[in-house]
Amino acid sequence: QVQLVESGGGSVQAGGSLRLRCDASGSFLRIEVMGWYRQAPGKERELVATVTKNGATNYADAVKGRFTLSRDKNTVYLQMNSLKPEDTGVYYCNVAVLRIVEDTRLEGKDYWGEGTLVTVSS
Secondary structure, eight states, rough: OOEEEEEEEEEEETTTOOEEEEEEEESEEEEEEEEEEEEEEEEEOOOEEEEETOEEEOTTTTTTHHHHHEEETEEEEEEOSSSSSGEEEEEEEEEEEEETTTTTEEEEEEOOOOOOEEEEEE
């Protein structure tokens, strides 16, 4: 029972910037990993960036140096600078949470946002 609210998508020209935001809410013990994935037209969904509960970040090579991921409690931000047409796609927030099940066990589970469209024109 986790809800993800995404915002910040839009249309920009090459070289522009956007900031995506994802807010997680619901019943869970804690968030283990938060991040963003994207899917370009005709391609498979791919990793953009993630951050763990310990603050470790992981970026796709294609966005290193241009995108910055940060987390504040249950919210994650993706600052996207120097955008390229190749960045165009639907961006999905992803969160892995730790939940209490059966009153005694811990269970990890992934949740996905509905996606927000990012379009970068040349």
